[in-house]
Amino acid sequence: xxxxxxxxxxxxxxxxxxxxxxxxxxxxxxxxxxxxxxxxxxxxxxxxxxxxxxxxxxxxxxxxxxxxxxxxxxxxxxxxxxxxxxxxxxxxxxxxxxxxxxxxxxxxxxxxxxxxxxxxxxxxxxxxxxxxxxxxxxxxxxxxxxxxxxxxxxxxxxxxxxxxxxxxxxxxxxxxxxxxxxxxxxxxxxxxxxxxxxxxxxxxxxxxxxxxxxxxxxxxxxxxxxxxxxxxxxxxxxxxxxxxxxxxxxxxxxxxxxxxxxxxxxxxxxxxxxxxxxxxxxxxxxxxxxxxxxxxxxxxxxxxxxxxxxxxxxxxxxxxxxxxxxxxxxxxx
Amino acid sequence: xxxxxxxxxxxxxxxxxxxxxxxxxxxxxxxxxxxxxxxxxxxxxxxxxxxxxxxxxxxxxxxxxxxxxxxxxxxxxxxxxxxxxxxxxxxxxxxxxxxxxxxxxxxxxxxxxxxxxxxxxxxxxxxxxxxxxxxxxxxxxxxxxxxxxxxxxxxxxxxxxxxxxxxxxxxxxxxxxxxxxxxxxxxxxxxxxxxxxxxxxxxxxxxxxxxxxxxxxxxxxxxxxxxxxxxxxxxx
Numbered sequence: 001x002x003x004x005x006x007x008x009x010x011x012x013x014x015x016x017x018x019x020x021x022x023x024x025x026x027x028x029x030x031x032x033x034x035x036x037x038x039x040x041x042x043x044x045x046x047x048x049x050x051x052x053x054x055x056x057x058x059x060x061x062x063x064x065x066x067x068x069x070x071x072x073x074x075x076x077x078x079x080x081x082x083x084x085x086x087x088x089x090x091x092x093x094x095x096x097x098x099x100x101x102x103x104x105x106x107x108x109x110x111x112x113x114x115x116x117x118x119x120x121x122x123x124x125x126x127x128x129x130x131x132x133x134x135x136x137x138x139x140x141x142x143x144x145x146x147x148x149x150x151x152x153x154x155x156x157x158x159x160x161x162x163x164x165x166x167x168x169x170x171x172x173x174x175x176x177x178x179x180x181x182x183x184x185x186x187x188x189x190x191x192x193x194x195x196x197x198x199x200x201x202x203x204x205x206x207x208x209x210x211x212x213x214x215x216x217x218x219x220x221x222x223x224x225x226x227x228x229x230x231x232x233x234x235x236x237x238x239x240x241x242x243x244x245x246x247x248x249x250x251x252x253x254x255x256x257x258x259x260x261x262x263x264x265x266x267x268x269x270x271x272x273x274x275x276x277x278x279x280x281x282x283x284x285x286x287x288x289x290x291x292x293x294x295x296x297x298x299x300x301x302x303x304x305x306x307x308x309x310x311x312x313x314x315x316x317x318x319x320x321x322x323x324x325x326x327x328x329x330x331x332x333x
Numbered sequence: 334x335x336x337x338x339x340x341x342x343x344x345x346x347x348x349x350x351x352x353x354x355x356x357x358x359x360x361x362x363x364x365x366x367x368x369x370x371x372x373x374x375x376x377x378x379x380x381x382x383x384x385x386x387x388x389x390x391x392x393x394x395x396x397x398x399x400x401x402x403x404x405x406x407x408x409x410x411x412x413x414x415x416x417x418x419x420x421x422x423x424x425x426x427x428x429x430x431x432x433x434x435x436x437x438x439x440x441x442x443x444x445x446x447x448x449x450x451x452x453x454x455x456x457x458x459x460x461x462x463x464x465x466x467x468x469x470x471x472x473x474x475x476x477x478x479x480x481x482x483x484x485x486x487x488x489x490x491x492x493x494x495x496x497x498x499x500x501x502x503x504x505x506x507x508x509x510x511x512x513x514x515x516x517x518x519x520x521x522x523x524x525x526x527x528x529x530x531x532x533x534x535x536x537x538x539x540x541x542x543x544x545x546x547x548x549x550x551x552x553x554x555x556x557x558x559x560x561x562x563x564x565x566x567x568x569x
Contacts, residue, residue: 096421100393103420107442108352114445115359125358132351222396271393 010085014078021071028067032060090261090276097263097275101143105136146208146277150260153284161202162324164313167195167238171231174207178214179227189227195240197233198313200324205285212278213306217244219272220264220304236315243305249297257295258283266300286310290320338456339364341386346376346402347418348394356389356448363449373397380406385413387455390435392419392426400433407434411484412462412497414455418443436497437525454525462501465508472507474555474568477546479503486545493545498523502538506556506566515563539564 112129115121121129172191179189218225226245231238247266249257256262261276286293291310297303311320343365347353353369360367368383370376373394380388380402388406392399403415417435419426427438437451466481473479478487484500486493495503502523506514516535524534539558543550557565 100420103441104349104352107420108349108355110442111352111355111359111445115355118445119359119362129355132354136351269395271395271398273393 010081017074025067028063094261094276105139108136109133150277162200164198165201167197167199170201171240174210175229178210182214182218184225188225191229193231195231195233195238197238199238199310200313201289209282209285212282213242217246220246222247222268233312236312238310238312240308241305243303245303248300248302249295249304250300254295341456342366344368344379344385344388346370346390348372359445373402376402377405388415390415390417392421400429403433403435414459416451416455462504465504488546499538499541503542511567513559513562513565
């Protein structure tokens, strides 16, 4: 709401500034034209040898340049202000979401600690509570890491543990780990196809990719989640097609979902929790692997498909090999 | 602590599993019967099918948010106590929650003891209000008729629906007909708030009651202000 109001005021100020500028321009032209004859006469008396045409046109042209310059500067300031406003709004949302995401596990940990302190909890329950606390601590750690790693990721200082791995093995392994982590039952996912080729990948980074894709599929499914993953290795690249039957992504939002802090809203599922960093991180990681990620969706309510493409190790260029080989950890598995 | 209210049925609406499990355990330990709804939709379903004495309601819920749940619940049952439990801290959300029908608000992270005290306090208030209303469900003064069970009132021909908090304040004042009641006492017993807090809550609610029931709210005859002492309800 506040953002919308601010935008309205800024547009209003911009329009007023433009009107003031036009008025100034009008007054300037009017003043110049109506005083031109007076200038000529005064000029005649003061210095009859003066060449009027060039001398008198100069202040007029300079005045016009100045006014046009002012208008251009106002437009520029307005544009920057708008960008800044949008960023502030996104940042505010991000802070709100992060605060919520931090407070929930924190409340839970506090609740269990106070329960253990105040009550005589049976041993079995104690174990259950400790497991819950560990789960919350992991959640906090994941969240904090995702925020801290963004900056390192942007400076390309993260994910340097590249290794040559079997695409089939690593993708299937990571997917299974993610399904387990987000409690997707076996009957709710299917992995098909084979990718019998090698890729260069950082396991931890790729884990973040699949965790985010699975987490999103779970969060944005109105009914029971259904995930279908297919793998292939064609034309010197490994392709992973990750599809869900969730709420889908409207065409106008498909480009934006990889932007930092961007989150989609769907009235079917309001209040989906998250920070707006997930898909941004996914895109950056895939980019760091010289790969590509695209999203396909027939629209809202029609599911979402992510297509991930990674270059096969055997087909890598000299430049790519040098980039990944730079660290000495690159070796076959 | 919850001796008197053992067996009270609590609907716990919380989508964070780890928090819900801990809350459920503690509420059961206090002697309450707890039904856990994992989202807004489930909460509405449970509420439609079963009877509850109190609802603990999170705001950020999947499918239907806490504000909407509170609104639906409040329409169906004007008296059930609702405790909102949320990670949101903006005062706007608190106001919205209270407007939508919540009786109390607790921000995460909270202390276990505080939560249990509030739950107990709300059940106590509900019980007092219920027994008090049963004794005298309809009360008339002037051309006003108040039904403390349905919260529907008549001011002459005009129909008014009181909020639970307004009804509770009115009940408290009516039971002390002709007595001076201080703001401190009202804050403590009707709102269960710390009376040291600077608040205009009582004045605002009294103003609302005057607007509903006084022939001329600017010159009250029923809800009188006693300078330096508080308020007094006096039936003419």
